[in-house]
Amino acid sequence: MSEIADLPDDDTEIVDEVMSAHGYESLKETQRLAFEDGILESGNHLLVAETGNGKTLCAEAVTKKHLDREGRVAYLVPSRQLVRDKRESMQEWGSDEYQIHSGPGAYQSGDVIVATFDSFYRAILRDKGSARNLDLVVLDDFHEIYGGFRGPGIEKAIAAAMYEGIELFSMSATLGNPQELADWMDADLTVSPEGREIEIQEEVVNVGPQEKKDALTSFIRSERDKAPFLVFNYAKSWTESRAEAVAKTRIFADVSNRNFLEEMERKSQGELTSTLEDLARMMDAGVAFHHSDLPQDVKVWIVDLYEEGEIKCLFATTTIAYGFDAPVQSVIVADIKRGPEFVGVYEYVQWIGRAARPGYGYDEGYAFTLTDDPAETIERYFEPHRELEPVTTHIENDERFRWLLLELVTTGWDTPHEIEAFVKEMLYWQQMKQVGAWGREHSSRDERLNERLREAADWLLDLEFITEKDTARQFQPTPLGEGTIEFSFNSFSNATLAAIRSFYDWLEDLGTGNLTRLNLVYQTTILADRKIDSSCSDELEGLLQEHELPVDEYGITAGILRWYWVKNLDTREIEKRTDIDGAYISSDARRVADTLDATKYLIDASPEIHRPEWLNIMTFRIERGVRRDEVPLVENIRGVGRHRVRNLREYLDRPDIPGVDQLPDGSLWEKLTAFYDELDNPDFFVDTLDGNVPGIGKRTANRIEEFVSDQSVEDEYLETDDEGVTTVNDEPGSDGGYTRGTSLDDFS
Structure with missing residues (x-):
């Protein structure tokens, strides 16, 4: 079936088997080019191709070849949401013969470990399940390396694989500097000339002085035949208010006759807040909104309804910009700027790439961008003008550089030689320039790296995260350093090292006898940076003042969790008594609980503090209310x-x-x-x-x-x-x- 010239018989069988499992009868141009370029041969490879041109089949064929040689493979994806989908895809051809695992224990027992980049990096640092002895790492759609959220973890994961000499197969749809990235990964590069399988028509919508909400509503009404719409918005509040405005027109009210209010009550497990009730009423009109603070069951349900055609217009923040595969005909970019700054071209390309994906029967898709500067928007973002930004390193930043050094020292990479060798596998080293601005000559890369590491080490020494041996060129983590890494690896907190040090100092100054549930929950809301609301009733303000907590967003959050949420008050009752929007208490509570649970590693780091007996149960209570x-x-x-x-x-x-x-x-x-x-x-x-x-x-x-x-x-x-x-x-x-x-x- 594959019909690839000069491909060995064994490789042809591998390709045919994967194609057959997925029901494919022929190869696409991108796939044929990749196989002819030798992706099944040993060595590192980078494949860059447009969405829908078959990169996944190439990756699965490379994976199967290593498995047939009795190798072990880590198949990495950017987010946990994509792990399940990828595992199921590979089980279509490998479940009878190979152990395809994800989650806890996968590195111990799997032939194929489907995981996120972050979890792989941590597994390599600790050699979990012999992760350092893997034979292949597949980097699936690693273009999230652009962003500051997942980008640092992806860069570190690639460096970790290269440090251990593990073979790489990398693929992405959007890269501005593919040759530089191929050089970094010592990879053969294949850039497919094949265009997107289904074309997207790009248009600007000039909003002028008009309110964005009104412009959106008017435009969607006029282009109703181009539904289903996916509308990307910058802020959560805009996502909700714009959805409400379109829902009020009821132009999509005929798409479903379900009782969404009744279903919402079940999905929210009886915690039907005013916001969720409003959302259910919008859904009656064929409109919904989606962002990270909605309850998880509700988010999954909304996506399912959209995929089933029960929702025709979905307003979302960019949380679903990656990996969202649904029957979108038209993407609307409602906010092409964050404040005064234009968003990245790579972001725009990812957003509009959600439109007209293969398998949904569209001949073409649409991308509409609202703007008050049409000429600049076209020049910056539209084909054939747009130019993708280059991917740049994420550890140029001092904070991230210090975190990297502490992670390495704490997990046993404790000599200058080992640390330097690891950093030299980072994109940071690849992009370190000899000549700076206006032709200024720098010292050698080795000298500059040594200076940077010394500065970072001195900072960590001053704050007592690490110590330096007197008798050897070697670092050691302090209990605080070890506790900090355990805290980081076991929570979703983005707390800075300085914030963690401040929290630790607060613990030591307080002492075990004065550590109460209330003050620990308050400090944890700061560490987790969770803010339920800024509004505050007289009752709640009085409680905060009585217990000497600030009447600010962190104090309000701690008070709601401690005095209302864990007393299992009905969410409507909490709204009534505190004047806050109760819709997002559960998501904020889970994030605070996650961070609170991880504080045990910081508490245990102090010889002066004993972990309180009530910590585990208080964590559970905040998580579950x-x-x-x-x-x-x-x-x-x-x-x-x-x-x-x-x-x-x-x-x-x-x-x-x-x-x-x-x-x-x-x-x-x-x-x-x-x-x-x-x-x-x-x-x-x-x-x-x-x-x-x-x-x-x-x-x-x-x-x-x-x-x-x-x-x-x-x-x-x-x-x-x-x-x-x-x-x-x-x-x-x-x-x-x-x-x-x-x-x-x-x-x-």
């Missing part, structure tokens, strides 16, 4: 979350439960076990919960019955909390003994 005595049920029973456990509590708190004497005062667990004993009939217990507790159906009730009947707890839920208030059924119990993934035996 539940009270102390609700944790055993939420943690151990599938399908029980904050909404259902709240409904269960409200039912058991009733004074008039038919056929049951008054239940004892105390914890939820005490009431539930007493209720179970009172009924003295498992089937009746299940039927009672199923029929009387909103949200708890037969399956969930059965799980609760199994848990209650198989476990017992002697718990003491009465305690004095951080604020000196004795509580029952509100902040009950000591938080000691709880860890994620425990059974009730651990609570005895």
Whole structure:
């Protein structure tokens, strides 16, 4: 089937097998060129080709060849969302013969490890699962190396693979300096001349002095036949307000007759906020918005609805700019500037590349860019004028350079020779110039690198992240340095090294005896840089002042989490009592919980501080928004979350439960076990919960019955909390003994 001249028989079989598994009958021009250029031969290769021209098949063929030689392969993608899709694609031809794994343990057991660039870099540093002995690393669509979010991790991952001498197969659609990148990776370069499979018509929409929201609404109304639309917006607030404006026109109201409000309540697990209710009403009009702060289940649902044609106009931030494969006919770039600055050409190319992707039946796609400067926009972004920026190193920045040095020292790359050798595999070394601005001559690259490393090392020494041996040319991490790297590797925090040092100093100044849940949560919101809202009710402001927390965005966030969210108040009640938008509490809470959990590595680094017994359980409570005595049920029973456990509590708190004497005062667990004993009939217990507790159906009730009947707890839920208030059924119990993934035996 492949019909490639001069390809060895074994290689032809490999190509044919991958093609057959995916149902392809012939090769595209790009694929044929790549195979003729020798991508199946040993050595590093870089393939640059437009979207839809078959780069993935090339990568899978290269992967299969290494597997047939009993090699091991890491297949790297930019984001976790893409890991599952890539694994499923390769399982179409490899699942019977090879172990294609992702997630924890993949490096130990997989023939093919599908992972992100960041996780691969960390695996190499620690030689996790013999990662340093891999035979091939595939870099799939690594053009996110452009950006500051994932770019540093991608650059470091490539350097790590090259340091270990692992073969590379790299591919991308958009690179401004492919030859320089090929030189950096010591790779043979193939640049496909094949154009995009489905052409995109690019047009400007001159907004002039008109409000952007009004211009968008008017334009979409006039071009309705070019739906489905995907509209990229700079700010979250604009994403929402523009979606609302288009929804009000109801031009797409006829695309679905589903009850989105009812479905939204289920997707939000009973936490239907005013914002989510507004979103459901927009969806009734065929319009939705999507950004990172929406609940995860809602985000996935919106994408599914768009793919199924139930949503015709999706407003989004750039969180779905990469890897979003859906039936988009038209992309609208609503904001071609961030403030006064134009966005990167590479970003624009990625955004419009979401239009008219192969497999959706479009003969052409459309890209419309709203602008008040049409001539400049056309000249800068449109074919044939546009010129992609070159990819540049990310460790020129002092902060990132220091992080790299600390990562290396902490994971055992502790001599100047090893560190220099690693840095010389970075794009930074490739792009280090001998001649600077206006012809100024620099010292040699080696001398400048040595000076830069010495400066970074001195900074880390001054802040006590590392020490330098007196008897050898070698560095050592301090406990703080080790804790900092563990904190970084186990959280999504973008905290600077200086911020982490400040947090550590705060811990040491405070001492174990003064470390309370409230002050740790407050400091963690700063470290995580999470801000739920800037508005504040009189009630919340009074609480903040009473407990000497600043009435700022971090204080408001900490107060909402500590006094409202973990008390499992209904989100509407939180909105009413605090004057904040409750739609995004869950996403902010999860980010704070993630960072709070990682602070244990910084706490453990101090000889003066002992990790508080309540840290794990407080982390869980913030993540899930539940009270102390609700944790055993939420943690151990599938399908029980904050909404259902709240409904269960409200039912058991009733004074008039038919056929049951008054239940004892105390914890939820005490009431539930007493209720179970009172009924003295498992089937009746299940039927009672199923029929009387909103949200708890037969399956969930059965799980609760199994848990209650198989476990017992002697718990003491009465305690004095951080604020000196004795509580029952509100902040009950000591938080000691709880860890994620425990059974009730651990609570005895």
